[in-house]
Amino acid sequence: MKNKSVGIREVAQHAGVSTASISRALNSPESVSPALRLKVDAAIAALGYIPDAAARALSSRRTRTIGAIIPTVDNAMFARGIEALQRYLSLQGYLLLLATSGYDPEVEFRQAQNMVSRGVDGLILRGDTHTEGLRRLLATQRMPFVNVGVYHPDKPYASIGADNEDAAWRATRYLIGLGHTRIAMVAAMSAHNDRASARVAGVRRALKEQGLPLPDDWYYEVHYRLDDARQAARALMARPERPTAVVCGNDVLAYGVLLEVERHGLQVPGDISVMGFDDLEWSRHLRPSLTTMHLPTDEVWTRAGEHLVKQLSGQPCVMHHEVDATLVVRESTAPPRADA
Template sequence: MKPKSVGIRDVAKHVGVSTASISRTLNNPESVSPELRMRIDAAIAELGYIPDAAARALSSRRTRTIGAIIPTVDNAMFARGIEALQSYLSLQGYLLLLSTSGYDPETEARQAQNMVSRGIDGLILRGDMHTDALRRLLASQRIPFVNVGVYHPDKPYASVGGNNEAAAYRACRYLIELGHTRIGMVAAISSNNDRATARVSGVRRALAEHGLSLKPEWYIEVPYHLDDARQGARSLLSSPREGWPTAVVCGNDVIAYGVLLEAERHGLDVPHDLSVMGFDDLEWSRHLRPSLTTMHVPTDEVWTRAGEYLVKSLSGRAAALHHEVDVSLVVRESTSRPRPAGGRKAR
């Protein structure tokens, strides 16, 4: 026999409140007391009530769905951020709809249009390299959005992230303070990636302030993949040894892993022959040997705060338009003072 369906009236009767209270709790949990919310959640679980999402959307004009478009899922940093975001949204009664863009603004715009057609309430985007068509779409549909991974207090739309230029400047300055004057960079592809571009700018600024420059042969851009990073490091180390840099700033930790592997393949002693600096502070970075010196980005905080901004905005509460997170230097084993001139040796 088909089991009897449980309706909102059954839940209201069980808790001893009106159906309006149940509806208010489901559509706007922040509007009721935590004690009532707990009682209603317990009743829903006990009775097996499943709210009608379509009916709720019609009555509230909200689907309680947040969209997020990231460049790729093949990146541990994005995976961790999305996990933190989903955990937060779930507690707020929101569903996360995820898509990828492949670092292509046109693809991002198409995916956003698809999400809007499915009734998302808000959207989280990576960086600030968006098409004009996407910005017009979100404005015309009055869909709040927030850029993550960047901090742009001068822009009229929300951002949550670190100052990539300042963080990369700090990373390079640390190497200079150790005594390095021959510094190279294996960066991420800068096309359609404002985070990568800002990090390169930070490195160049630190070098310029100390009368140094980033030589063309010491600057390489690679995709965010280990194989490509190794190939980039191979190119960097293809010249005679006396022409190599003594330190390398990497666009992220994955690229740094590739540089470390290739340095080992060339028989270099890291950090004494070559210091390697990462960016992001992924979990593996502290377990490597040598462990990776890097810039720590509080990924969980970035994505959770982005979710908080949208949830507050959608509920009519005040939310700070911009939030800067602290990107800090984590010194480990992959950096040290350079060897004295002529002192390099293979292991």
């Protein structure tokens, strides 16, 4: 009950500033000096004041809420990105509203409708595989949004991410440079996932340029689960002629391949080299540690938040930003054995 009795006038009196200054600090923190923000924050903390979000939304026509729709929370990369985004938005005085789509564009559309109806100021979407209904909704509502995880400078809307096809091409070129000519792939499901399909395209392009095949029985698409990746690796191990290297669509799939190769009594990288994608924290702690493509996840999601905050405050912002995907060479890759 005490919090409800404290109003903006009491906060202004405690901080020794006007109520207008308190209002600016709460509604547009970027427009006031750091010293004033600290003074206001101290007064709010001392009095236990909780701003009335509904009143602020009515006066500013902003809820200071950003919506983010991701495919799933069962993915370490998404969890890490959302954590970085929330950390940034909190510092800017914004609330993050999160929803999942299960890689289903129709579900993503319905979640976006729900968020827009609740007054979010902007949306962060994963990838660029959206329904026409969602695209119309964003256009008619003039909703600021940004696609993360992809880099599409030819599109008229914002994107922040890596060139996934080029990154996969470089990863495969590295294996070819080591001397591998029998290269398989365990990919993530590409349906409604333009990041996964771009990585597949990059692998195929690198192989085609060198006149190397990717036979159907050396290519598997699996869900983001260790068991599924192990099953794909088990099928590869059962082939009369095994590949000498496997490119994986992400690090979790690579972990499954590593486990199954070991279970078959084979050596990594002596018998089979394994390449990951994402550079999760565990990748450097495994034995053998995983060679992979590093993606700066924290940077991608933080920049997405920065883009929307700047756009909403009328500041100039770059429409497209490409982050670097870098090859991290560790212990899981080596030249193929001479007898292979």
